[in-house]
Amino acid sequence: MCQVGEDYAEPPPRESLPAPRLGCGQKCVKCKQGEPVVVIRAGDAFCRDCFKAFYIHKFRAMIGKNRLIFPGEKVLLAWSGGPSSSSMVWQVLEGLSQHSAKRLRFVPGVIYVDEGAACGRSLEDRAKTLAEVKQVLHTVGFPWHVVSLEEVFGLPPSVLRCCPQELAGTEGAYKAAVDSFLQHQHTLQVEGAGDSYSLARGDEEQSWPQSQDPHGPPSPAASPSAAQTEALCRLFESVQTLTAKEELLQTLRSHLILHVARAHGYSKVMTGDSCTRLAIKLMTNLALGRGAFLAWDTGFSDERHGDVVVVRPMRDHTLKEVAFYNRLFAVPSVFTPAVDTKAPEKASIHRLMEAFILQLQAQFPSTVSTVYRTSEKLVKAPREDCAGEPEGPRCLLCLCILDIDAADSATAFGAQTSTLSQMPPSALQAEAGTRTAPCCAVGRAPGCCWKACRREHDSQTQVIQQLCYSCRGNMKDLPSLDPLPPYILAEAQLRSQRARVMQEIQDYLIEDSDAETETTQS
Amino acid sequence: MAAPLSVEVEFGGGAELLFDGVKKHQVTLPGQEEPWDIRNLLVWIKKNLLKERPELFIQGDSVRPGILVLINDADWELLGELDYQLQDQDSVLFISTLHGG
Numbered sequence: 061m062c063q064v065g066e067d068y069a070e071p072p073p074r075e076s077l078p079a080p081r082l083g084c085g086q087k088c089v090k091c092k093q094g095e096p097v098v099v100i101r102a103g104d105a106f107c108r109d110c111f112k113a114f115y116i117h118k119f120r121a122m123i124g125k126n127r128l129i130f131p132g133e134k135v136l137l138a139w140s141g142g143p144s145s146s147s148m149v150w151q152v153l154e155g156l157s158q159h160s161a162k163r164l165r166f167v168p169g170v171i172y173v174d175e176g177a178a179c180g181r182s183l184e185d186r187a188k189t190l191a192e193v194k195q196v197l198h199t200v201g202f203p204w205h206v207v208s209l210e211e212v213f214g215l216p217p218s219v220l221r222c223c224p225q226e227l228a229g230t231e232g233a234y235k236a237a238v239d240s241f242l243q244h245q246h247t248l249q250v251e252g253a254g255d256s257y258s259l260a261r262g263d264e265e266q267s268w269p270q271s272q273d274p275h276g277p278p279s280p281a282a283s284p285s286a287a288q289t290e291a292l293c294r295l296f297e298s299v300q301t302l303t304a305k306e307e308l309l310q311t312l313r314s315h316l317i318l319h320v321a322r323a324h325g326y327s328k329v330m331t332g333d334s335c336t337r338l339a340i341k342l343m344t345n346l347a348l349g350r351g352a353f354l355a356w357d358t359g360f361s362d363e364r365h366g367d368v369v370v371v372r373p374m375r376d377h378t379l380k381e382v383a384f385y386n387r388l389f390a391v392p393s394v395f396t397p398a399v400d401t402k403a404p405e406k407a408s409i410h411r412l413m414e415a416f417i418l419q420l421q422a423q424f425p426s427t428v429s430t431v432y433r434t435s436e437k438l439v440k441a442p443r444e445d446c447a448g449e450p451e452g453p454r455c456l457l458c459l460c461i462l463d464i465d466a467a468d469s470a471t472a473f474g475a476q477t478s479t480l481s482q483m484p485p486s487a488l489q490a491e492a493g494t495r496t497a498p499c500c501a502v503g504r505a506p507g508c509c510w511k512a513c514r515r516e517h518d519s520q521t522q523v524i525q526q527l528c529y530s531c532r533g534n535m536k537d538l539p540s541l542d543p544l545p546p547y548i549l550a551e552a553q554l555r556s557q558r559a560r561v562m563q564e565i566q567d568y569l570i571e572d573s574d575a576e577t578e579t580t581q582s
Numbered sequence: 583m584a585a586p587l588s589v590e591v592e593f594g595g596g597a598e599l600l601f602d603g604v605k606k607h608q609v610t611l612p613g614q615e616e617p618w619d620i621r622n623l624l625v626w627i628k629k630n631l632l633k634e635r636p637e638l639f640i641q642g643d644s645v646r647p648g649i650l651v652l653i654n655d656a657d658w659e660l661l662g663e664l665d666y667q668l669q670d671q672d673s674v675l676f677i678s679t680l681h682g683g
Contacts, residue, residue, distance in 0.1 A: 097655065098656070099659040105657075105660060143595065143679070380650060383677045383679050384650070384657070387655070395595065395683065397596070398681060398683070401683050402600075402634075402635060403682070405638075411681070414681055415647070415648075419647050421647060422647040
């Protein structure tokens with residue numbers, strides 16, 4: 061029954077199914093009165109009003125049953141302009157304006173990341189999109205942050221560190237929300253004092269609660285510097301496959317959102333992943349070797365960053381429902397071409413998996429829900445057992461707890477590093493000295509020269525070493541890691557320096573049964 | 583012999599990129615022997631409106647999975663999908679839910 065390619069000779073025999081030939085005579089399955097407009101599950105036709113109630117209820121229920129978002133908590137809505145996240149923003153807007161007990165009570169903000177440079181769009185196109193984006197943001201009226209992806213070049217390495225936070229009990233989590241609220245106040249004050257903090261550069265608008273504040277066209281200060289744009293373009297052009305490009309974009313985007321969330325005291329980030337997208341993502345991530353992190357990547361909440369939790373309230377809505385809702389209730393969205401726009405079906409794993417799932421869905425209408433239910437059952441338990449040491453090594457890019465053999469014993473590089481570390485320091489020094497003569501000529505401090513050179517020599521491997529299995533695979537599609545934003549390289553260096561120092565002082569430490577020493581020893 | 587029909591064909595969600603970025607097309611379908619249904623309309627669109635990469639819009643004799651079809655703002659599944667017979671002044675909307683349009 062499995063056929064390769066698209067040569068399905070005949071369409072699936074529609075006659076054999078109890079075809080919902082509803083036509084004009086049929087009524088809505090809920091109220092039995094209204095004229096149906098949309099078929100949700102196989103055969104369930106809803107009228108406009110019942111569909112709206114159903115859609116809104118699902119959103120509230122998803123937030124309500126998970127009990128993760130506290131009243132007054134600051135929540136950052138990650139809005140890409142696409143249908144799902146637009147619908148999410150609209151649901152929040154509607155939920156906040158309701159005067160009922162079911163009202164949503166958190167304090168939202170919206171972030172839009174302009175990824176134009178990564179997709180190779182011209183400045184004029186991007187400005188046009190930005191104008192549209194800002195128009196929608198004004199209509200919404202939430203405080204908003206428009207940032208461009210170029211700003212990853214100005215991120216501090218601390219973004220990549222997990223800030224553990226006691227989220228155990230309601231008390232602790234609530235306290236955290238209060239703390240970040242205070243932090244936000246502080247940030248605002250700093251901004252007011254004219255701090256040149258890069259992300260606050262006038263592109264954050266505090267338009268709450270008066271959304272009709274007159275805002276001029278995007279100020280030139282808000283646009284990224286040409287050098288950064290060029291650097292970002294160079295980075296994305298150097299990536300050899302579309303798969304790695306999409307993954308890199310996703311990584312950088314999530315770092316940037318995380319940074320903005322932290323800087324402005326948001327303790328939750330909401331993303332608009334729909335059920336259809338999550339089903340596709342689940343399969344894609346499996347194919348990419350991210351099986352160990354599926355629960356984080358596709359679950360309702362993702363606590364990998366510690367202090368900022370990513371939640372996915374749209375995960376019960378299918379893309380079809382989203383598209384219909386947006387159409388029927390005129391939810392504004394901004395279409396922006398993505399990296400994979402117009403790409404052929406087999407251009408990337410993401411693309412291929414999307415086509416595969418949707419194709420299957422067209423013939424077997426429960427495909428998406430089956431895959432999605434699987435993602436719901438995944439438990440994040442396996443790695444929680446090392447809760448004793450909260451600072452387990454994490455992947456430099458996806459920030460998940462490393463799933464690899466820390467000693468790296470199975471790879472050629474692992475073998476090499478272990479021989480290096482077994483060599484006596486003098487031998488190392490001698491070896492490095494011969495190799496690094498030109499570097500001394502450049503005029504570095506002679507004392508640490510061999511160290512510096514060795515660092516340069518394996519800065520590439522240094523980064524690779526700190527990645528999870530999947531991110532390693534993606535980075536293989538980058539001929540050089542140099543174009544990566546500096547914060548990634550800096551953090552990689554910092555981490556391996558720390559590891560090296562740990563190793564150097566190893567002999568002087570009193571041996572206790574610390575697992576950490578084992579991991580750094582290799 | 584079906585009379586010529588005037589219908590509005592609209593594209594959204596990025597599908598318009600395959601049609602020169604134009605979202606709304608007011609088209610007149612010429613009179614022909616058999617009545618105009620969505621199946622015929624897709625063939626006509628492929629021949630007359632589609633500017634590039636037909637495989638990203640059409641698969642077999644239907645639309646690609648992931649592209650929704652709304653006829654007069656109602657789900658085409660309610661109306662017989664490909665077999666729906668077009669009436670004069672109908673509006674047909676194609677929304678792509680695929681990533682990147």
